[in-house]
Amino acid sequence: MIKHIIHDQVAQVLTSLGLSQQREFIVEVPNNPDNGEFSTNAAMVLAKENKTSPKKLAEALLKELKKNKYYKSVEIAGPGFINFRLSTSLFQHMLWDVYKLGLDFGNSDFGQQEKVLLEFVSANPTGPLNIVSARAAAYGDTLYRVMKKVGFDPAREFYINDAGNQVDILAESLELRLRELHGENIGEFPYEAYHGEYVKHLAHKLNAAEGVRVFMMPEKERNERLKEFALSELLEMQRLSLERFDVTFEGWVSERTLRGEGVVEEVLSYLTEADCTYEKEDAVWFASTKFGDDKDRVLMKSDGSITYFVPDLAYHLTKIQRGFTKLIDVFGPDHHGYVPRLKAAFRALNYDEDMLEIVFLQQVNLYESGEKVKMSKRAGKIVTMDDLINVVGKDAARYFFIARKANAHLNFDLELALQKNNDNPVYYCQYAHARICSIIRKAKKDRIYPRAFKQELCLKLTKPDELALIRKLTELPGLLETIAEYREPHRLATYTEELCGLYHRFYNKYQVVSLKSRELSKARLLLSEAVKNALAICLDLMGISAPEKM
RNA sequence: GCGCCAGUAGCUCAGUCGGAUAGAGCAGCAGCCUUCUAAGCUGCGGGUCGGGGGUUCGAAUCCCUUCUGGCGUGCCA
Numbered sequence: 001m002i003k004h005i006i007h008d009q010v011a012q013v014l015t016s017l018g019l020s021q022q023r024e025f026i027v028e029v030p031n032n033p034d035n036g037e038f039s040t041n042a043a044m045v046l047a048k049e050n051k052t053s054p055k056k057l058a059e060a061l062l063k064e065l066k067k068n069k070y071y072k073s074v075e076i077a078g079p080g081f082i083n084f085r086l087s088t089s090l091f092q093h094m095l096w097d098v099y100k101l102g103l104d105f106g107n108s109d110f111g112q113q114e115k116v117l118l119e120f121v122s123a124n125p126t127g128p129l130n131i132v133s134a135r136a137a138a139y140g141d142t143l144y145r146v147m148k149k150v151g152f153d154p155a156r157e158f159y160i161n162d163a164g165n166q167v168d169i170l171a172e173s174l175e176l177r178l179r180e181l182h183g184e185n186i187g188e189f190p191y192e193a194y195h196g197e198y199v200k201h202l203a204h205k206l207n208a209a210e211g212v213r214v215f216m217m218p219e220k221e222r223n224e225r226l227k228e229f230a231l232s233e234l235l236e237m238q239r240l241s242l243e244r245f246d247v248t249f250e251g252w253v254s255e256r257t258l259r260g261e262g263v264v265e266e267v268l269s270y271l272t273e274a275d276c277t278y279e280k281e282d283a284v285w286f287a288s289t290k291f292g293d294d295k296d297r298v299l300m301k302s303d304g305s306i307t308y309f310v311p312d313l314a315y316h317l318t319k320i321q322r323g324f325t326k327l328i329d330v331f332g333p334d335h336h337g338y339v340p341r342l343k344a345a346f347r348a349l350n351y352d353e354d355m356l357e358i359v360f361l362q363q364v365n366l367y368e369s370g371e372k373v374k375m376s377k378r379a380g381k382i383v384t385m386d387d388l389i390n391v392v393g394k395d396a397a398r399y400f401f402i403a404r405k406a407n408a409h410l411n412f413d414l415e416l417a418l419q420k421n422n423d424n425p426v427y428y429c430q431y432a433h434a435r436i437c438s439i440i441r442k443a444k445k446d447r448i449y450p451r452a453f454k455q456e457l458c459l460k461l462t463k464p465d466e467l468a469l470i471r472k473l474t475e476l477p478g479l480l481e482t483i484a485e486y487r488e489p490h491r492l493a494t495y496t497e498e499l500c501g502l503y504h505r506f507y508n509k510y511q512v513v514s515l516k517s518r519e520l521s522k523a524r525l526l527l528s529e530a531v532k533n534a535l536a537i538c539l540d541l542m543g544i545s546a547p548e549k550m
Numbered sequence: 551g552c553g554c555c556a557g558u559a560g561c562u563c564a565g566u567c568g569g570a571u572a573g574a575g576c577a578g579c580a581g582c583c584u585u586c587u588a589a590g591c592u593g594c595g596g597g598u599c600g601g602g603g604g605u606u607c608g609a610a611u612c613c614c615u616u617c618u619g620g621c622g623u624g625c626c627a
Contacts, residue, residue, distance in 0.1 A: 003566090026568095028566070029566080030569085031565095032570065034570090034571095044569085044607075044608090078570055078607095079569090079608075081569080161627060164627050294552075295623085298624090298625045302625060303625080305625090307624095307626085307627090308626075333554095333622085335627090336554050336555075336621075336622060337623055339554090340553090360554080362621085365620095403563080405563090407556075408555085408556065408563085409620070411561095425574095428575085428590085431590075434587070435587055439586045440586095441586090442586045443586080475566090479566080482566065482567095490563095491566080493564095494563095494564055497564095497574075498574085504591065505591065507590075508588095508590065509591080511585070512586060513585095514585090550587075550589070
């Protein structure tokens with residue numbers, strides 16, 4: 001907010017002086033407060049193209065900038081930085097602006113209603129959702145919320161991989177468990193089959209509903225029935241887990257349905273028309289190496305069946321057909337080898353490959369008693385998303401996942417999160433919100449809380465800690481835009497902690513509600529309200545509750 | 551072998567896309583509740599930003615190289 005204002009003013013001055021500004025300069029907050037509250041490198045960056053020295057350029061700018069009443073001081077320092085100190089009245093004005101906006105604070109049209117499709121989780125419907133899916137859910141959903149707030153037109157979608165090999169294996173696993181249930185000796189449970197307990201539960205449920213009728217069906221029909229049943233049950237299970245995590249999707253797209261609609265054949269024909277397929281060893285290949293992949297990929301196997309890639313590509317093309325101009329896929333760590341062929345296909349079909357953007361979430365390591373927990377879906381040893389929510393709660397789980405940048409490994413210490421009085425930073429933030437609510441309750445009880453706040457109250461706020469809080473507040477709108485642009489929701493967690501830290505400090509230093517000075521109390525209440533709103537916004541964007549009491 | 555990601559304080563991680571003296575939380579030590587929530591605050595100690603080279607006014611950030619760890623490299627999905 002403030003950065004923008006300063007940036008615009010510097011740009012205006014440059015224009016009015018008839019100076020070139022080809023290269024981009026920035027306004028930033030210096031590490032060292034001695035260097036002012038804000039600083040710009042404009043003179044250094046633009047000196048060369050204006051055929052002058054940084055110092056001279058800075059001096060020219062300085063003369064004009066000093067005329068602005070919002071700057072307490074403007075100075076030249078070091079190799080040509082221009083450092084700004086802002087007047088207290090600017091902060092006071094900004095606070096009022098922030099306060100008036102309430103929960104709309106931070107809203108903008110930055111995204112210009114661009115239609116963005118966020119695809120995430122998209123887990124195989126062959127078992128409960130795991131921890132990585134939980135991370136994807138937290139990441140994707142928060143990004144969605146932030147993008148929506150800053151004026152994009154985003155949609156969340158879950159692609160259901162319900163048509164591949166793994167579904168057949170699932171059906172077989174279920175059949176074995178069902179036979180077992182009927183006392184049949186099934187021998188050793190196959191290695192590739194799904195070993196999880198949930199398959200047994202499914203068998204029980206199916207048995208209760210249909211008994212031996214399933215076994216009387218012809219094999220093909222039985223197989224369909226088993227698939228049908230397992231898929232719908234597991235999908236529902238996944239949907240419920242996500243719902244508990246406060247994550248919903250605008251769309252659920254089934255691979256089977258897609259195949260049924262004939263889009264697979266369509267895509268194959270497109271690729272053939274683009275002259276980038278060939279037959280070899282009874283299989284149909286995509287010559288993806290022509291388009292940047294490191295090896296060619298099979299589209300149709302020698303047995304006539306189709307690989308996963310084709311319907312997935314078809315799915316991506318439907319996104320474009322539906323009018324989305326940005327496709328963001330959130331992938332797990334084991335899929336990065338898959339990207340070159342997707343991009344290659346876009347290139348082959350003359351789509352702009354930049355429309356497709358892949359975010360990789362690195363793996364999540366669970367630690368218990370200081371040891372890494374090994375997880376394997378096939379072997380049935382998995383810690384599920386539900387387990388995690390049960391243990392640490394939705395708020396803490398979401399926070400942990402969001403607080404780390406996507407492409408870094410995440411170590412999740414279960415024991416630490418297990419401790420109820422833990423050092424979990426999510427409590428730090430929620431506590432700040434609850435604390436403000438408590439103060440407001442107190443003020444209302446003491447009849448200090450005004451019916452309506454007046455702008456003049458802002459003039460009472462002059463302490464450095466108060467101004468620091470206001471400045472932090474003003475950073476939020478720009479931050480949200482940055483988060484949306486760079487797809488980095490983790491910054492929201494960092495920001496929230498910083499804002500809370502400032503408020504906790506302010507709280508410890510100054511009494512907000514004091515009968516001795518009612519006007520100052522009201523002013524601090526106004527500030528507290530603004531902080532509370534900002535916190536509520538941040539927590540809501542992260543999908544974390546903002547408690548009024550703790 | 552090749553490709554992708556990571557390497558910052560004892561631990562977990564930030565670092566506003568090239569800025570000035572690299573930050574936070576936890577852990578450790580020492581303090582702060584007869585006043586609005588102590589799930590909080592204050593102070594102290596702690597660093598070869600994995601190593602080496604380069605680019606420039608200026609590098610944790612960009613380039614090259616090298617080491618370490620994770621993942622990928624299926625006619626699996």
